[in-house]
Amino acid sequence: MSTEHEPGAGAEVLLEMRGLRIEGQADEQWQEIVCGVDLVLRRGEVLGLIGESGAGKSTIGIASMGYARPGCRITGGSIVFDGIDLRSGTAEDFRRLRGARIAYVAQSAAAAFNPAHKLIDQYCEAPVQHGVKARAEAQTEAIELFEALQLPEPHTIGFRYPHQVSGGQLQRAMTAMAMACQPDLIIFDEPTTALDVTTQVEVLAAIKRVVEQFHTAAIYITHDLAVVAQMADRIMVLRYGLLVEEAETRAMLSDPREDYTKSLWAVRSFKKQAATSEHGKTPLVKMDRVTAAYGDLTVLHDVSMEFHRGTTVAVVGESGSGKSTAARALTGLLPPTAGQVLFKGEALPADYRQRSRQQLQNAQMIYQMADTAMNPRQRISAIIGRPVELYLGLKGRRLEERVRELLAMIELEPDQFIDRYPEELSGGQKQRICIARALAAEPEFIICDEVTSALDQLVAENILILLDRLQRELNLAYMFITHDLATVRAIADEVVVMLQGQVVEQGPKDEIFSPPHHEYTDLLLSSVPEMDPDWLDSLLEERRKHAPTIQLSGN
Amino acid sequence: MNATWKLLKSAPWSARFGLLVILVYALAAIFAPLIAPFGEHEIVGDVYEPWGGNFLLGTDNLGRDMFTRLIFGARNTVTIAFVTTCFTFLIGSSTGLLAAAMGRWVDQILSRIVDVLMAVPSLIFALLILSILGTSIPTLMVVIALLESTRVFRLARAVGMNVVVMDYVEVARLRGEGIGWVIFREVLPNISAPLIAEFGMRFCFVFLFISGLSFLGLGIQPPTADWGSMVRENATLISYADVTPLLPAGAIALLTVGVNFVVDWFLQKTSGLRDEH
Numbered sequence: 001m002s003t004e005h006e007p008g009a010g011a012e013v014l015l016e017m018r019g020l021r022i023e024g025q026a027d028e029q030w031q032e033i034v035c036g037v038d039l040v041l042r043r044g045e046v047l048g049l050i051g052e053s054g055a056g057k058s059t060i061g062i063a064s065m066g067y068a069r070p071g072c073r074i075t076g077g078s079i080v081f082d083g084i085d086l087r088s089g090t091a092e093d094f095r096r097l098r099g100a101r102i103a104y105v106a107q108s109a110a111a112a113f114n115p116a117h118k119l120i121d122q123y124c125e126a127p128v129q130h131g132v133k134a135r136a137e138a139q140t141e142a143i144e145l146f147e148a149l150q151l152p153e154p155h156t157i158g159f160r161y162p163h164q165v166s167g168g169q170l171q172r173a174m175t176a177m178a179m180a181c182q183p184d185l186i187i188f189d190e191p192t193t194a195l196d197v198t199t200q201v202e203v204l205a206a207i208k209r210v211v212e213q214f215h216t217a218a219i220y221i222t223h224d225l226a227v228v229a230q231m232a233d234r235i236m237v238l239r240y241g242l243l244v245e246e247a248e249t250r251a252m253l254s255d256p257r258e259d260y261t262k263s264l265w266a267v268r269s270f271k272k273q274a275a276t277s278e279h280g281k282t283p284l285v286k287m288d289r290v291t292a293a294y295g296d297l298t299v300l301h302d303v304s305m306e307f308h309r310g311t312t313v314a315v316v317g318e319s320g321s322g323k324s325t326a327a328r329a330l331t332g333l334l335p336p337t338a339g340q341v342l343f344k345g346e347a348l349p350a351d352y353r354q355r356s357r358q359q360l361q362n363a364q365m366i367y368q369m370a371d372t373a374m375n376p377r378q379r380i381s382a383i384i385g386r387p388v389e390l391y392l393g394l395k396g397r398r399l400e401e402r403v404r405e406l407l408a409m410i411e412l413e414p415d416q417f418i419d420r421y422p423e424e425l426s427g428g429q430k431q432r433i434c435i436a437r438a439l440a441a442e443p444e445f446i447i448c449d450e451v452t453s454a455l456d457q458l459v460a461e462n463i464l465i466l467l468d469r470l471q472r473e474l475n476l477a478y479m480f481i482t483h484d485l486a487t488v489r490a491i492a493d494e495v496v497v498m499l500q501g502q503v504v505e506q507g508p509k510d511e512i513f514s515p516p517h518h519e520y521t522d523l524l525l526s527s528v529p530e531m532d533p534d535w536l537d538s539l540l541e542e543r544r545k546h547a548p549t550i551q552l553s554g555n
Numbered sequence: 556m557n558a559t560w561k562l563l564k565s566a567p568w569s570a571r572f573g574l575l576v577i578l579v580y581a582l583a584a585i586f587a588p589l590i591a592p593f594g595e596h597e598i599v600g601d602v603y604e605p606w607g608g609n610f611l612l613g614t615d616n617l618g619r620d621m622f623t624r625l626i627f628g629a630r631n632t633v634t635i636a637f638v639t640t641c642f643t644f645l646i647g648s649s650t651g652l653l654a655a656a657m658g659r660w661v662d663q664i665l666s667r668i669v670d671v672l673m674a675v676p677s678l679i680f681a682l683l684i685l686s687i688l689g690t691s692i693p694t695l696m697v698v699i700a701l702l703e704s705t706r707v708f709r710l711a712r713a714v715g716m717n718v719v720v721m722d723y724v725e726v727a728r729l730r731g732e733g734i735g736w737v738i739f740r741e742v743l744p745n746i747s748a749p750l751i752a753e754f755g756m757r758f759c760f761v762f763l764f765i766s767g768l769s770f771l772g773l774g775i776q777p778p779t780a781d782w783g784s785m786v787r788e789n790a791t792l793i794s795y796a797d798v799t800p801l802l803p804a805g806a807i808a809l810l811t812v813g814v815n816f817v818v819d820w821f822l823q824k825t826s827g828l829r830d831e832h
Contacts, residue, residue: 006781010762131593213681269631331729332729333725333729350726355731357731360729360730362730364729365726367722372721372722372723373722373723373726374723375723375740375741375744375745376564376745377744378740386730387730390730390731390732391815408609441730
């Protein structure tokens, strides 16, 4: 085993893939999704795989265990792990390797843990099964690892069930589980994508620390460049199952060679033009000291916001901060217990069931998950056509014409899309259809609930540009709920920062983003990863200095 | 048409067998008067004549042709079971979806009624009601449909609840759609797979239920040919080691197995599709 700490060309090669080809099944046909990729990983090295969804990065990551997902098959190339050929391995070989020498950390820890067993039992399963350690020994080590990963109450947290810990803690517990057998290689498949920025920082720091401490090699899969910049020694950029570019992290960041890589770096360049402020006039929509509760649990405290025509108000905060609940109170899905919602100065009934059709028509909503926001059994023509039919009373030919107009408005070719089902669309196209459906009602106010969170950066940017164009053309007011501050910078005119059901700061974007900040806004802003590879280290250093003032274990 | 053929070709042997059985039964039911050599109630020979000769499967306790009555039995029993199952689904799935979509007190009231109905063993409940109201085919169908619909209610409510919480249902509600639209346009199309699978299963249960009641003398009344009562009428023959009375029972068993094969295939297909996503 190499004792050298800085991984370099001299270190022993741990994993080598040559000309890897993987096919996936779609419509009963096999299509190549990884088309001949070479990958070399040395001991103790962290390799970042980045690319958009569909680039084949997860497939390659999993293939390094010699495994292909159901519906996929490895058709060519070689995979050699520490001298063992994984292409010709038997089930017995794999059983000895997986979990013990190669471990996997999935994107959603919540889905990867068995809800019926305690964390510690799931932790101990692998080492005990592989005969590496006795149960008692594994348990002691688990506590040490939990401590190393800075989980609160490391001695007792293992005896909780997965639902009793937060998402960030679960993701760290999963990392601990992967470390249980002291593997030579860990595959991290987007481990922080589902987390808030503030939580993400903690998980990143924890992963980075233990990987260095145990000198484990890792493959780090993500679509977030700033994240990979913190974690990886070397980066591979993938697209359409092909390698675009490969270089050391610093070299890649300072001097990307390929156009595609440059476009990834350049993303987030979009900035909307500032809207003319309409303050003083009656706001289009106003939330006036709204308090709302789920049962006995009050989740919104005295929240007030104003929305003016032609402007975007971004509502930011981590999950559980009440930003989506504010939207639900606005739409009447969750009738407020106190306060009211005013539309053009007129109070709306608290419950959406009591609102008139016209009141409903004026406020439309676009959801985070376009998949679940569209009925999979309806064609696009029906999905977009229904609001047109219901609110505007158009029928037959005129209805179809209007649907075609709407499709053209969201930049999708009407002839091509009008008869499709949602499952025949890509993620970005689905979100466009949802936008068209909201527009179909001809509203004045649209609530966008994390509309770009589930999309790749390039696709998300195009959606933001579309929303901005529509806003200018139709003079719409947006309530833009997001946890992504880069999105806020791009699209917002005004910002509302929420924490634990309360508004901590609100005002024009420039004011919020320039100091002095509210303490929480500052934490939020400083947690957004930056491209600088030293960002994480310097941030942690910074926070350590000011440790007493900022609480990190908020979850 | 091509797609149907392709689907059939991809079916496993069990499903093909099931489909064949259903097809044969359906043909027998539709063309009963053409296939059967004698009339349904016609007394054509001696009591309990052996197989062969004029009577392919011998005669029954009154001297009616066994084969003829088996074929007419298919028509009566299968048709009644089918119509009853349709009623069952109409009642069960509409109330179940209503409970899922409305929630609150509507759900509470409907669910509690169903709980009460399910608390009493259904055969005993059916016997009770039929002996009060008297036995006629419409009463029989309504009683069985009501009792069986409780199971469909539970299924429709359970799967419906999973769909009702989807964002697209919320979108429809915020759009101001009525409860009818929500149930029939948004929810129902998305739960059709489990409901169709349940339809096959429920059909078997209804079928067995009717036959069971007929065997007890409270189902389809003589002289109408029916498989359940045919077993009872000819039960004496079993003492003489004759298999004839078991033929209608066998016909019931075969159809049940056939339908279940098809249902299994269907379930596997729909769940298989779900795995891909």
